[in-house]
Amino acid sequence: MFQTYLSTNGPHRASSRCKGETNARQTNACFAAPDHRVPAVISLIGNTPLVRLTSVTRSLPGKVSLLVKLEGMNPGGSVKDRAALFIVQEALCTGKLAPGKILIDATSGNTGIAYAMLGAALGFPVRLAMAANVGPERIRILQAYGAEVILTDPEARTDGARRMVRDLVAASPELYFHADQYSNPANPLAHYLTTGPEIWRQSGGKITHFVAGMGTSGTMMGVGRYLRERNPAIQLIGVQPDRAQHSITGLKYLAADDVPAIYDPAGVDRIVEISGEEAQEMARRLAREEGLFVGISAGAAVAAAIRIAQELDEGVIVALLPDGGFKYTSAPFWAE
Ligand SMILES: Cc1ncc(COP(=O)(O)O)c(C=O)c1O
Numbered sequence: 001m002f003q004t005y006l007s008t009n010g011p012h013r014a015s016s017r018c019k020g021e022t023n024a025r026q027t028n029a030c031f032a033a034p035d036h037r038v039p040a041v042i043s044l045i046g047n048t049p050l051v052r053l054t055s056v057t058r059s060l061p062g063k064v065s066l067l068v069k070l071e072g073m074n075p076g077g078s079v080k081d082r083a084a085l086f087i088v089q090e091a092l093c094t095g096k097l098a099p100g101k102i103l104i105d106a107t108s109g110n111t112g113i114a115y116a117m118l119g120a121a122l123g124f125p126v127r128l129a130m131a132a133n134v135g136p137e138r139i140r141i142l143q144a145y146g147a148e149v150i151l152t153d154p155e156a157r158t159d160g161a162r163r164m165v166r167d168l169v170a171a172s173p174e175l176y177f178h179a180d181q182y183s184n185p186a187n188p189l190a191h192y193l194t195t196g197p198e199i200w201r202q203s204g205g206k207i208t209h210f211v212a213g214m215g216t217s218g219t220m221m222g223v224g225r226y227l228r229e230r231n232p233a234i235q236l237i238g239v240q241p242d243r244a245q246h247s248i249t250g251l252k253y254l255a256a257d258d259v260p261a262i263y264d265p266a267g268v269d270r271i272v273e274i275s276g277e278e279a280q281e282m283a284r285r286l287a288r289e290e291g292l293f294v295g296i297s298a299g300a301a302v303a304a305a306i307r308i309a310q311e312l313d314e315g316v317i318v319a320l321l322p323d324g325g326f327k328y329t330s331a332p333f334w335a336e
Pocket residue numbers: 078080108109110111213214215216217218219220249250251295297298322323
C-alpha cells in the first residue's frame with residue numbers, strides 16, 4: 001500500500017488521504033494537521049534545481065560537464081527532507097506514528113531538522129539524539145522547531161546517538177515511533193521515487209556519472225537504483241571520508257562505523273575517499289568562485305566529482321549537494 005500510495009501521489013502531490021485506507025480515523029491521521037489540510041512546507045519538498053558549475057571546473061576537458069543538484073533549496077534546508085517525509089508518511093499511514101507517540105531517531109542534524117519541521121507542521125512531538133560536538137546552529141534550529149535534543153558522547157559519533165535511541169526505545173517501546181533512518185526502507189524509496197527521476201529528467205537523460213556522499217546511504221541506494229534502471233551504463237560513485245575521525249558532517253566512514261542496514265555494496269560502482277581538508281577547501285571555493293554557499297559534504301561531493309571528471313574525455317557528471325552552508329557558519333575554516 002505504501003509503495004502504491006507513494007508512487008502514485010509522491011510528496012510533491014501529497015494528498016491528505018492515504019490510498020487504500022478504509023478506517024476513517026487512520027485515513028485522517030495520515031496528514032494530521034488539525035484541519036486535515038496538507039501543510040505548505042510539505043508541498044515545497046523536492047523539485048530542487050540542477051545547475052552547471054562553470055568556475056571550479058575551468059580546467060576540465062570541454063566535453064565534460066559537472067551539474068550539481070542543490071538540495072539545500074528544500075524547505076528544511078537539506079536532502080533529508082525527502083527521506084523524513086517518506087518515513088513520516090509511511091508511519092502515519094500505517095499507524096506506527098499515532099497520537100501519543102513521540103518520533104525518535106539519531107541524526108547528525110539534517111534528518112532531525114526535517115523531522116522537527118514535519119512534527120511542527122503536522123503536530124507530533126520529536127525527540128532526537130545527536131553527538132554533542134554538532135555545531136550550535138543545528139541545536140538552535142531544532143529548538144526553533146520545538147524538538148527535544150539529547151546530546152550524546154561526541155567520541156562515539158552518530159553510532160553513539162543510535163545506541164542511546166535504541167536504549168530509550170527498549171526501555172519504553174510504547175512511548176516511541178523509532179524512525180530509524182539507517183534501516184528504514186522509506187529512506188531510499190524517497191530517492192528512488194523523487195530525486196532519481198528529477199535528475200534523469202533535468203539532465204535530459206544524458207547523465208553518465210552520479211556522485212553522492214554516503215551517510216545512511218539512502219540517497220545513493222535510491223537514486224542509484226532508479227538511474228541504473230533507466231541506463232545501466234551510468235556509473236554510481238559513492239563518497240566517504242578518508243578516515244574514521246573526520247569533519248565531513250553527514251558522511252560515514254563505512255570501514256569503521258556501523259554499516260546501515262539499507263546499504264548494499266552492490267549499489268555503488270566505486271567509492272572515492274575525500275579528506276576533511278579537501279571537502280572544506282572545495283566548499284570554500286564553491287562559495288567564493290561559484291557563489292554557491294553549500295555544506296561540507298557538498299564540498300566533498302564536488303571534490304570527488306572533479307577527481308572523476310579528470311579521468312574522462314567526455315561525460316555528464318551529476319553531484320548531489322546535500323545542504324547549504326548556513327548551519328555550519330561557526331566552523332572557522334570559512335574565514336581561512
Ligand atoms: C550534510 C549531509 N550530507 C550527506 C548526507 C548523506 O545522505 P544519506 O544519508 O542519504 O547517505 C547527510 C545525511 O544525513 C547529510 O546530513
